Amino acid sequence: MSDWRWQNISRAEATCHCGQCGRVASPEWLDWLQDLRDYVGFPLPFRSIVRCPSHNESIGGSSTSVHLLSAEPGPYGGADIGIKPRSRAAGGAPDRIFRIVKEALAMGFNNIEICDGHIHAGHVPPGHPQYECVYWGRSRDRMADPGGYSRRKR
Numbered sequence: 740m741s742d743w744r745w746q747n748i749s750r751a752e753a754t755c756h757c758g759q760c761g762r763v764a765s766p767e768w769l770d771w772l773q774d775l776r777d778y779v780g781f782p783l784p785f786r787s788i789v790r791c792p793s794h795n796e797s798i799g800g801s802s803t804s805v806h807l808l809s810a811e812p813g814p815y816g817g818a819d820i821g822i823k824p825r826s827r828a829a830g831g832a833p834d835r836i837f838r839i840v841k842e843a844l845a846m847g848f849n850n851i852e853i854c855d856g857h858i859h860a861g862h863v864p865p866g867h868p869q870y871e872c873v874y875w876g877r878s879r880d881r882m883a884d885p886g887g888y889s890r891r892k893r
């Protein structure tokens with residue numbers, strides 16, 4: 740569509756992957772993600788941005804998942820970026836991860852999760868349970884690591 744102004748984010752990336760709800764990330768949140776992409780200066784493969792509650796539950800996401808905010812009005816939400824925080828020998832790009840974290844924090848992102856198959860960057864309002872938190876974890880959404888290990892529910 741002609742009003743799609745986010746050069747480096749596709750409509751598919753910005754839409755819930757359940758295939759049913761059709762929820763799309765808010766324009767404010769997409770502006771943040773496009774700005775992050777512009778600041779880092781290299782492609783960001785967005786594996787998961789929006790999750791509706793039922794999709795979030797089906798992939799074993801936390802009930803307070805930041806991705807649940809991505810379609811709400813305002814510059815809040817999460818994004819899973821399919822770059823591996825591993826050594827180069829293990830297929831990762833630690834220098835890119837560093838740049839993503841550096842630029843995200845400079846912009847005001849306040850929620851980071853380092854996972855085996857992706858990095859999650861989020862922005863939540865004060866008072867949210869994940870406000871100013873860094874987590875580590877395993878990639879849940881299979882799209883985050885298509886050739887990777889099996890998904891685990893927890």
Ligand SMILES: [Zn+2]
Nearest residue numbers: 755757760791
């Ligand atoms: Zn959905």
